[in-house]
Amino acid sequence: MSNGPSTSTIHSMADVWEAYRAELDGVEHQVRQNLDSSVALVNTVAAHILSSGGKRVRPLLLLLSARLCGYTGREHYQLGSLIEFIHTATLLHDDVVDEADIRRGRRTARKVWGNQISILVGDYLYSKAMAQIVEFRSHGMNEVLAEACTKMAEGEVLQLYYNGNPSMPESDYIKIVEHKTAGLIAAACRMGAILADASEERQSALFRFGQYLGIAFQVADDTLDYNADGERLGKTLGQDLRQGKATLPLLHLLDHCSEQDRNMIKDRMETRTLSPEDLERILGLMQSTGSLAYAMERAKTYIAAAQHELEAFEDSSARRALIVAADYMITRDR
Amino acid sequence: MSNGPSTSTIHSMADVWEAYRAELDGVEHQVRQNLDSSVALVNTVAAHILSSGGKRVRPLLLLLSARLCGYTGREHYQLGSLIEFIHTATLLHDDVVDEADIRRGRRTARKVWGNQISILVGDYLYSKAMAQIVEFRSHGMNEVLAEACTKMAEGEVLQLYYNGNPSMPESDYIKIVEHKTAGLIAAACRMGAILADASEERQSALFRFGQYLGIAFQVADDTLDYNADGERLGKTLGQDLRQGKATLPLLHLLDHCSEQDRNMIKDRMETRTLSPEDLERILGLMQSTGSLAYAMERAKTYIAAAQHELEAFEDSSARRALIVAADYMITRDR
Numbered sequence: 001m002s003n004g005p006s007t008s009t010i011h012s013m014a015d016v017w018e019a020y021r022a023e024l025d026g027v028e029h030q031v032r033q034n035l036d037s038s039v040a041l042v043n044t045v046a047a048h049i050l051s052s053g054g055k056r057v058r059p060l061l062l063l064l065s066a067r068l069c070g071y072t073g074r075e076h077y078q079l080g081s082l083i084e085f086i087h088t089a090t091l092l093h094d095d096v097v098d099e100a101d102i103r104r105g106r107r108t109a110r111k112v113w114g115n116q117i118s119i120l121v122g123d124y125l126y127s128k129a130m131a132q133i134v135e136f137r138s139h140g141m142n143e144v145l146a147e148a149c150t151k152m153a154e155g156e157v158l159q160l161y162y163n164g165n166p167s168m169p170e171s172d173y174i175k176i177v178e179h180k181t182a183g184l185i186a187a188a189c190r191m192g193a194i195l196a197d198a199s200e201e202r203q204s205a206l207f208r209f210g211q212y213l214g215i216a217f218q219v220a221d222d223t224l225d226y227n228a229d230g231e232r233l234g235k236t237l238g239q240d241l242r243q244g245k246a247t248l249p250l251l252h253l254l255d256h257c258s259e260q261d262r263n264m265i266k267d268r269m270e271t272r273t274l275s276p277e278d279l280e281r282i283l284g285l286m287q288s289t290g291s292l293a294y295a296m297e298r299a300k301t302y303i304a305a306a307q308h309e310l311e312a313f314e315d316s317s318a319r320r321a322l323i324v325a326a327d328y329m330i331t332r333d334r
Numbered sequence: 335m336s337n338g339p340s341t342s343t344i345h346s347m348a349d350v351w352e353a354y355r356a357e358l359d360g361v362e363h364q365v366r367q368n369l370d371s372s373v374a375l376v377n378t379v380a381a382h383i384l385s386s387g388g389k390r391v392r393p394l395l396l397l398l399s400a401r402l403c404g405y406t407g408r409e410h411y412q413l414g415s416l417i418e419f420i421h422t423a424t425l426l427h428d429d430v431v432d433e434a435d436i437r438r439g440r441r442t443a444r445k446v447w448g449n450q451i452s453i454l455v456g457d458y459l460y461s462k463a464m465a466q467i468v469e470f471r472s473h474g475m476n477e478v479l480a481e482a483c484t485k486m487a488e489g490e491v492l493q494l495y496y497n498g499n500p501s502m503p504e505s506d507y508i509k510i511v512e513h514k515t516a517g518l519i520a521a522a523c524r525m526g527a528i529l530a531d532a533s534e535e536r537q538s539a540l541f542r543f544g545q546y547l548g549i550a551f552q553v554a555d556d557t558l559d560y561n562a563d564g565e566r567l568g569k570t571l572g573q574d575l576r577q578g579k580a581t582l583p584l585l586h587l588l589d590h591c592s593e594q595d596r597n598m599i600k601d602r603m604e605t606r607t608l609s610p611e612d613l614e615r616i617l618g619l620m621q622s623t624g625s626l627a628y629a630m631e632r633a634k635t636y637i638a639a640a641q642h643e644l645e646a647f648e649d650s651s652a653r654r655a656l657i658v659a660a661d662y663m664i665t666r667d668r
Contacts (some may be wrong), residue, residue: 024603041489041495095459096533097450116431116494118454123427123460130464133479137473146465153458160450161375 009319013132013328019317020060020085026074027059030081034132037124045109045121049088052104058083058188060325065192067318074264075180075195078132079141083188085129086145090152090184092122092226097156098243126295140194140203148187155179164244166266170251174215177222182214205309212306213326216299220330224246237280244269248298252291253282261285344654347662352627353651354394360392360408364415368466371458376585378387379455383422386438392417392522393657395547399526399540401652402644412466413475417522419463420479424486426456431490432577474528476539482521489513498578500600504585508549511556516548536646543643546557549658552638554664557629558582559622578603580633586625587616595619633664 010019012194017024035043052055052323059080066076093102095108096115110118126149132227133145162168189210193203213221226249226286240247246269254262265282268274286292306326335643344353351358365384367378393414399412428434430449436442444452460483467479493510496502523544527537559574560583574581580588580603588596599616602608620626640660645652 032480037488038493039495040490042488068401093453094380097453115449117491119427119431120487120490120494124484124491126457126460127480127487129481133482134468134476139468139471142476143465146461149461150458150465153454154371154376154561156454157376157451157458158373160454161373267500319621 026077027080062188062192069196069198071196089125148183151183177218181218185214186210209309216302219299249295256289336555360411396522396526403530403532405530416463423459438580466593482517485513485517511552515552520544548638553633583629
């Protein structure tokens with residue numbers, strides 16, 4: 001195993017994927033190895049979603065964090081695959097909660113096998129990951145991962161609590177995003193550092209890196225939901241609003257539009273109805289009030305804060321890759 | 335904390351509850367202490383199901399196993415509460431999977447707050463329990479609990495896989511029961527032994543005790559679903575058949591009834607329709623073919639096997655209580 005390419009060859013995300021392809025292949029191999037349930041249907045359903053073209057962002061961040069801290073071993077294949085199992089478990093449950101029919105252009109597991117199977121295979125993947133993680137006998141890893149999972153569930157509940165309610169403080173929006181998305185990414189980064197036996201200081205720096213980056217990732221995602229070019233991603237615009245979810249650009253818009261528009265938006269959120277004309281009006285308003293620009297600016301600020309955490313580390317190809325990966329988190333074609 | 339009453343005073347389950355009331359109160363207190371999410375709705379939903387009159391069978395078995403192995407500390411309050419959290423998480427998900435409206439005479443969480451909240455609060459309770467369990471820094475505990483959770487999910491998936499299918503081998507029925515019910519009970523018993531720093535031999539004996547007892551518990555439950563006096567439990571008879579679940583008494587009946595009756599039963603399972611007349615006929619057939627007696631006999635055999643595991647332990651009030659508790663597992667008024 002080489003320590004990766006020289007720093008100077010990593011300029012774009014394509015360079016990162018290229019440089020760490022062998023490492024990510026190792027993760028893929030381990031993902032397949034871990035699908036060893038004695039109940040065949042469990043493996044079938046898990047494989048359906050695990051092979052649906054996810055980018056393996058969390059395993060990538062885990063392995064880059066490990067390499068950044070000087071790790072030269074191979075245990076990150078297994079750890080990366082377990083983080084992906086947990087992420088996949090949350091997707092299975094999220095698709096049930098959101099009644100989603102399509103994910104990454106394919107029918108969701110709940111659409112193919114039903115909600116019941118999706119819930120239970122999600123439970124399986126989560127438990128299976130915990131059962132394997134404890135085999136590392138690292139209290140730090142056990143702690144950060146279980147804590148992240150607890151926070152994910154809390155974030156999802158808080159999001160549901162506010163469903164259909166446009167009067168959410170921005171601080172609660174950030175809390176939701178931090179819990180439901182950033183927690184697991186931050187845990188992945190810290191786990192890489194723990195694997196490398198890094199100091200508590202470095203572990204914490206990488207945890208914060210992941211946390212900022214995770215918040216930015218979700219804020220950008222929520223913003224792209226209102227961005228006209230978003231259709232390129234195969235997504236229908238305005239899905240969050242249609243599901244009654246208030247996100248950062250909408251909260252900004254609600255604070256900056258006329259009473260009449262505010263009432264229209266509130267009505268659509270509460271009734272979960274949104275005509276193409278409504279959507280067009282809202283998208284136009286978001287342009288004129290600068291709501292999209294505001295939200296993307298927030299995302300960029302979080303990315304800058306994440307990258308700032310890397311300044312404590314010496315230059316290396318892993319550090320360069322983390323900087324590039326951070327920028328990539330808020331681009332539309334990730 | 336006394337070591338409990340003298341052996342001679344424990345004859346019935348009422349004596350067990352009486353003798354260990356203070357211990358179980360300690361568990362209750364810890365259950366409430368652990369409901370400390372910063373998201374208020376999480377605590378509300380969790381409290382709804384946690385305070386619905388569950389008997390705390392798993393915490394009881396955990397504490398008795400610990401006492402049996404000479405444990406004199408107080409950590410079993412926390413461990414018992416965490417086992418109950420995990421059990422509660424599975425109930426929340428089971429009620430969604432089974433579309434249950436009533437549990438223990440109260441509306442289910444999914445009926446009050448919806449399926450989405452039930453799924454997510456289940457995820458929360460499971461993660462929260464894992465996050466607290468790892469604080470014991472016991473690899474044995476982490477391992478047995480995560481493994482039990484993995485098996486629970488597999489058992490539930492296997493059960494769903496066979497849903498509506500009357501052609502299930504009895505061995506797969508036992509596998510389902512062992513995975514979905516016995517695994518967590520066995521884990522609770524082993525965790526008690528681990529807490530007491532018992533030898534691997536004693537840990538394994540108590541694990542097997544819990545496993546046999548757990549199988550018996552579920553087999554008896556499945557049998558009571560067809561037992562005319564079952565109405566006293568506030569349950570409607572024949573619910574399993576109505577949900578397309580083949581259980582031991584039904585599998586026995588299918589093997590021993592006429593072709594015509596077999597076809598009738600298969601049809602009702604597949605179509606999930608069951609008239610009062612159908613049910614009456616099936617209950618009558620189960621009496622005449624001895625299917626109920628057969629299933630209860632199997633349950634009793636497992637209880638005997640469980641109690642046999644206790645022979646390696648010296649006499650004590652905890653041992654006496656475990657013997658009584660084992661018998662209690664297959665009585666109708668548990």
